[in-house]
Amino acid sequence: MKPNTKDNIIDSIKKAECRPRWHFVLRNGIFWFFGVVTTLVGGVAIATSIFVMVNRETLPLKMVSGQSTAFLAIVPYIWIGLVVLFVTLGEISLRHTDKGYKYSLVKVLLAHVGVSLVLGLAFFAVKIGYHADQVASKTIPSYRAVAQQEIYNWFDPEAGFLVGAIIDRGGDQEFVLQDPEAKVWQVVLIANHKPSQRTTLNVDRVRMVGYVQGDNVFHACRIAPFVLRGGPKEVAFRHKEDMRRLKQVARIQTERMDEYLRTNGCDLAKETSVISN
C-alpha cells in the first residue's frame, strides 16, 4: 500500500465514529424476533391447515366431482402456502442472525419445519387453528370458514344431504331436527345403523345422508355428529344469510348419490315399500 493510502485511512478513521454496541445487538435481536414470530405464525398456519383437513368431509364433494378428485377440494392451499411462506421467512431471518450461517441449510430447515409442526399440533390442540379459520372468514371477504363450508356442503336436502340441530330426540328410530334455515324436519333412521351411529344422537348437531320423503320428513341412511375437531363442541348455525345454495351442491350427480344410497342399504324403492308397509 502506498504511504498516502495508509495516511488516508488513519485520517478517515479519526473523523469516523464507531457504531454503538446496541446497534449490533438490536440488529441481531430483530432477526431473532422475526425468526421466532414467523415460526409462530407458521405454526398457526399449520394448525389451521390441520383443522381444515380433519374437518372437511369429502362425501358431498365426491358426489360433485367424483371419487378420485374429491380430496383436492379439501386441501387448504392458502394455509399451506402461508406455511411455506412463513417457514421460508423464518429461515431467512434465522440465517441472518450472528451464528445463523454456521449451520447447514437442510439441517436448519428440517429443524425449523419440525419445530413448526410441533407448534402446529400444539396450536391445533388448543383450538388456535379454529380461531385462525374464524378470523380469516371475518376479515377476508372471499374466505369461507370450515364450519360455513361444511354447512353449505351438507345442507341440500333435495340432493340428499341434511345438517341441523336435534331439538327433540323422540323415539329410538326418529328425532326432530331444525336445519340452519330454522325449518323443522322429522328424521327417520333407516337401514342398519350401527350402534356407533346411534350414539351420535347424544350430540346436538348432526349431518346426514338420505332422502326427502314428503314435505318435512328426511330418511337418514347415514348419520354422523357435526362437531369440529380442534374446535368448539357445537357448530354455531348463525350464517342464515349465507345459506344460499352453492352451485356446486346443485351439480351433485344423482346417479352417484343413488349408488351411494344403494350401497348403504338405502334403496329408495325398497325403503318406500318398507315405510308404506
Next chain:
Amino acid sequence: MLASATDKELVQLSLIEKEAFGYIVDRYEAKLSRYIRRITRATEEDVADILQEVFIKAFVNLRGFDTSLPFSSWIYRITYNEVVSRHRKIVRRPEGNRQEFEDNDLSHLADSFSVEEEHDQSFTKEAISSLLDGLDIKYRQAIVLFYLEEKSYDEISDIMKKPPGTVATLLHRAKKKLKKLAQEHPALAYET
C-alpha cells in the same frame, strides 16, 4: 509494546484510542492487499480504494466484532464483501492487474492440481492465473482462501458466512472446475 498485542487487544484499545487502530492497519494491509489481488482483477487504484473502505468499515463496526471469531476472519469477511460488491465494476476492466503469484503459491496450487513441474514457471503462473480468472468469484475465493491464504474450513466458513459443509462442497466443485479448465488450457498438461 502495541506491536506485540493480540488482535483482540488492539480492537479493545482502538475503541478507547483511535490511534491503536493504526497497528491493525499495519498488521493487515499487506495480507489484505495480496488477498484482494488474488481474488480479483483489480488495479492498484482499486486495491487502495478497497483497502481504505475495508479499514473504515472495520473501524465503524468494531463494536459488532464477535470476539468468539478470530479477528482475521472478520476483517477478511469485510474485505470479501467489499470485493464482491465492487466485483462487477472491476471485472469489466480489461486493463486490470492479474494477481501476482509467488513461487510458494504456485507450488501449493501445483501440488493440489498436479500441474506438471517441467513447465516454465513464469508461463505456468500466467496460465494458473488465467485459470483462476475463469472461475466464478465464489469458487476462486474458496481456492484462494484454502490453498493460498491457508485458512481452515472453519475460518473460510466464518469469512464466507457459509456452513463448513458448504465450504467443503464449494472447494470440491472449484477443484473440479479448475481441473476441467486445466484440461482445456493449451498451456497446461494436466495429469488425471
